[in-house]
Amino acid sequence: MEHKLDLIALLAYVDPAYLSYQEWVNVGMALKYEGYTASDWDEWSRRDGARYHPGECFKKWTSFEGSGIPVTGATITQMAKENGWMPRSAYDRDDHHELGWDDELSGGDYVVVDKNWIEGKEIHEPAPAAWNPVQQLTTYLQTLFEASENVGYVTDTWQNEDGKYLPTKGAWDRTSGELIELLHMCDGDIGAVLGDYNQEAGAWIRFNPLDGKGVKNENVTEFRYALVESDTMEIEKQNAIMRELELPIAVMVYSGGKSLHAIVRVDAANYDEYRKRVDYLYDICRRNGLSIDRQNRNPSRLSRMPGVERGGKKQFIVDTNIGKPSWAEWHEWIEGVNDDLPDPESLADTFDNPPPLAPPLIHGVLRQGHKMLMAGPSKAGKSFALIELSIAIAEGAKWLGWNCTQGKVLYVNLELDSASCLHRFRDVYTALGMPPRHIANIDIWNLRGKSVPMDKLAPKLIRRSAKKGYIAVIVDPIYKVLTGDENSADQMAHFTNQFDKIATELGASVIYCHHHSKGSQGGKKSMDRASGSGVFARDPDALIDLVELELTEALLKQEENKAICAVYQQCFYRHNPNYLQQHVSQDDLLSAKAMEDHARHAIYSSELTATAEEVKRALEAVRGRSAWRVEGTLREYAKFKPVNMWFQYPVHRVDEVGSLKDIDPDGDGARPPWQKASGKRKDKAQAERRSKAEEFEDAVNNCNMGEPPTVKDLQEWFSSTGKEVAERTIRDWIAKHGFVIDKNNGNVVVKKSGNDHE
Known part of the structure; x- marks a missing residue:
């Protein structure tokens, strides 16, 4: 029989475990009305491991007779829509608009990953000597739950006709805090806490907190996480794509089978928002080559429990807290990746009438809206x-x-x-x-x-x-x-x-x-x-560079002479301007000795005493100032001639008279080439040693808002750009750069003193 819609495909969105008995019967009646078989209904019903009974579907099927108001395929279509399915037409609409939380994902490619080119990222099973089931499960609980929140988990299983192990409803009446406390006291036997599990089947755990009354969606108290799982591609590719998408993953667990279970932060306020965000998340994954099992979209869904074994393989934590730190940041990033780039422009459209240039900010150097770096x-x-x-x-x-x-x-x-x-x-x-x-x-x-x-x-x-x-x-x-x-x-x-x-x-x-x-x-x-x-x-549109000029003793003497002359000239202006005009020549104005002699003849001794103090301060100022040359590289303007200037605390003043024009930066003009090369090699080695130490000390001072950080804080700081830094590397840097770990204070990193020992 030909069907307008493939109802079997739609049933992939409907979990029988969450339907009432009547809803389950309605699905069977709809399938029979639309021409499907009892086997189709039975195969779908097997997904409800707790309530499925072999042969029951076939017995019920024969009792479905025609009625005045038949149950049709529209019933299944509606169930699928309520669980996230969207008809193709919804993706082909022309009414594109900015996505809000109340909208479904539509329009735009949202492609971040080229699955054909991305390289797989391996996962590594813990070595037998390092395998610690208690630590695995404790880390999972501490990462996902508050101590007071109820946790659902399953260790009991049963086998269907095909020999597949399926979970029961399990337990839901204990809090994360209780479980962690019991795990710490169980001497490594997690079965003593949770109940023994079948090592062929493994065990399961629910990733959202429950109310302690059941395990359905209505028992979920916080719609905090969603499960992303794909069992149709290599584990390494799954790992690589999830990381490349920067999914806000709280915990990633290897299932012991064909998939990774990524517990992703969605931080929804309620069930309706949860459904929308999970649909958005799954669609992004699908568009980027990660085929998602959509049966996992329910907030009360079971996921694989770390710290147990399954068919000879370990279910273990691959990583925690990877990708973006929150749903909001990830959503903003995904939207930005697709929306930020402008369309290409045709030169022919603007050649005769180009847009106006940005107005200048610093004339001849920098335009408004552009970037400038000052280096020195x-x-x-x-x-x-x-x-x-x-x-x-x-x-x-x-x-x-x-x-x-x-x-x-x-x-x-x-x-x-x-x-x-x-x-x-x-x-x-x-x-x-x-x-x-x-x-x-x-x-x-x-x-x-x-x-x-x-x-x-x-x-x-x-x-x-x-x-x-x-x-x-x-x-x-x-x-x-x-x-x-x-x-x-x-x-x-x-x-x-x-x-x-x-x-x-x-x-x-x-x-x-x-x-x-x-x-x-x-x-x-x-x-x-x-x-x-x-x-x-x-990178910048303008680079302004400051390099120091090495002052010669002759230049300093010349500047001192100018300073003394200026002080005496001001003294004459205040106390005897007529003498200055009648008896002081132009040459005398440039000679400190001559100006001092004139002052002894024409200025009262009381004024001379004050002037001597002024001369002393002027000489100190000359010796205290430094000389600099400003050079630059400009993108929007022609290169400017170097500008020479003095820095005398707290301001710079341009050398208008040209005293500094013949000075070589850092005295390099007097050094032979071989000496310059040798000095550069030494400087480079010393700079690398110093810069690494300074960078690490800066991280210690800033990565925890000024408070002494933990090793984990430093690891996250140095891994924030996307290149992961191992904890062992952080510990090596701590010792290398003069720090220690205070083991009595929560692994806080502190500066080493003379008597400190790790």
């Missing part, structure tokens, strides 16, 4: 330079000789405490001699001690800044929010992409600060000085 060594005053830039944008003034567009700026302070940061802004305003007419244009976000990795900070920053109208966001410094290995191109590309998101969402320029690699920088190009991967230098 320590003591270059990078933070002060960025504060100066914040003020220049707020006031519409010059910065290092470049005009700035006036507007609102957000300064993200990750390093200084709030009071120090605010004082710095006031000190820089004062040193620049600039009236704070537009300080309302500057917002400061103080995050010292509260910083999070950049991929977590970016959405928070965007949300807080969306309606503020900033034309610039300055992040200082980035090492506080850096994740992953700064020498890894792919990890740093992921990191710098967060700045693109901020710039795109806010339409603001993003300006950030990074440090130089260690060692001499004078012989390098500006793009090669920033520490870590070349991504740092090649």
